[in-house]
Amino acid sequence: MPDEENTNTTQEDEEATEYQKLVNDLKALTQGETPNAHTLPMAEDEWYTRPDTVSYGIVSLDFEADALNGDNTKLSAAHEGSVDLFSMSKSGAGWVEMITDTLKNHCDASWSLNSHTYERDTGLFHWEWVFQIWG
Amino acid sequence: MAITMKFTGMEEISAMLDQLGDQANFVASFALYEGAGVMADSINAAARAIVTEPFRYAGPGQTRLPSPEEKAILLENGSMGIARFDKNGSEVNTSVGYNKSGYADVSWNHMNSAARTNYKAVSFKGKENTASSTLRFIRRSGKAEQYGLSSSMGHGAQNRKPVGVIANAINSGTSFMKKQPFFRIGANNGRRKAEEVIRATVERLFNQIINNNGAGRKSA
Numbered sequence: 001m002p003d004e005e006n007t008n009t010t011q012e013d014e015e016a017t018e019y020q021k022l023v024n025d026l027k028a029l030t031q032g033e034t035p036n037a038h039t040l041p042m043a044e045d046e047w048y049t050r051p052d053t054v055s056y057g058i059v060s061l062d063f064e065a066d067a068l069n070g071d072n073t074k075l076s077a078a079h080e081g082s083v084d085l086f087s088m089s090k091s092g093a094g095w096v097e098m099i100t101d102t103l104k105n106h107c108d109a110s111w112s113l114n115s116h117t118y119e120r121d122t123g124l125f126h127w128e129w130v131f132q133i134w135g
Numbered sequence: 136m137a138i139t140m141k142f143t144g145m146e147e148i149s150a151m152l153d154q155l156g157d158q159a160n161f162v163a164s165f166a167l168y169e170g171a172g173v174m175a176d177s178i179n180a181a182a183r184a185i186v187t188e189p190f191r192y193a194g195p196g197q198t199r200l201p202s203p204e205e206k207a208i209l210l211e212n213g214s215m216g217i218a219r220f221d222k223n224g225s226e227v228n229t230s231v232g233y234n235k236s237g238y239a240d241v242s243w244n245h246m247n248s249a250a251r252t253n254y255k256a257v258s259f260k261g262k263e264n265t266a267s268s269t270l271r272f273i274r275r276s277g278k279a280e281q282y283g284l285s286s287s288m289g290h291g292a293q294n295r296k297p298v299g300v301i302a303n304a305i306n307s308g309t310s311f312m313k314k315q316p317f318f319r320i321g322a323n324n325g326r327r328k329a330e331e332v333i334r335a336t337v338e339r340l341f342n343q344i345i346n347n348n349g350a351g352r353k354s355a
């Protein structure tokens with residue numbers, strides 16, 4: 001018989017939308033049990049605080065891209081969101097590979113690297129991935 | 136920045152174009168131009184919804200919104216364009232965006248601001264890269280006009296910013312500017328309508344050409 005804690009966790013996982021699962025995985029990926037200098041802070045749906053670290057990321061849900069309607073109701077909707085990585089490292093300090101792996105796991109083929117730019121003023125490299133997810 | 140979209144599932148349109156022979160390329164180009172116009176209008180409509188605030192320099196750990204001036208640059212006539220059509224065999228391609236929109240004058244110059252954050256001097260061909268050293272390099276290399284600058288311009292020449300960079304900074308965000316993905320929203324909203332317009336234009340021209348050819352045969 002499963003203990004109560006495990007049962008609750010399973011129910012929460014089942015109730016979580018695909019987007020929430022993606023965010024949870026990105027957080028788990030970047031914020032381990034022992035945060036250190038290599039921890040990648042993730043801001044969810046928020047942009048106003050810029051972490052003062054070598055690398056940081058932002059995941060946000062931007063808008064509803066498409067919807068499936070039927071029987072006078074909205075059956076499901078696809079949301080478009082983005083993951084941004086800012087890093088002082090040209091290679092992204094390993095976060096690029098880890099973020100793309102997470103996107104592959106959750107979004108199959110419906111994601112792409114939308115832009116990769118360099119900010120001359122701040123010295124930060126910026127990666128922006130765009131994904132679509134049912135939520 | 137520009138957007139690339141591939142319309143699929145238009146088999147009946149493809150079949151119509153196949154019947155038109157030499158005139159297929161003209162019909163496809165005309166329809167694509169109409170569709171690109173719809174996309175441009177949709178992106179412009181989304182750009183009108185960009186939220187702004189009076190210009191300020193973002194301090195340490197802060198972000199800012201675009202200024203009304205930056206928004207006005209994107210909405211200005213001629214900022215957005217439809218690229219020259221690339222005809223490759225039976226394919227016709229174009230793009231809508233700010234790729235070749237040139238430069239725009241802005242009243243602020245963050246390079247001159249003491250409030251700018253974490254400005255990092257990086258090496259540029261072995262030399263310190265500052266606003267003035269970059270400008271000197273551009274002038275000496277004779278590339279001033281290529282960069283949209285007058286070789287006689289002083290430091291104020293830095294006040295000319297590429298429209299494409301401003302659009303990308305607003306759409307994708309920067310470490311000091313909150314992102315507002317107007318370009319993706321506009322493209323997403325306009326996609327279905329553009330597809331309908333392309334389909335309707337091809338059908339209209341197809342019927343016109345077939346009717347004209349039929350009338351020509353009868354008169355002959």
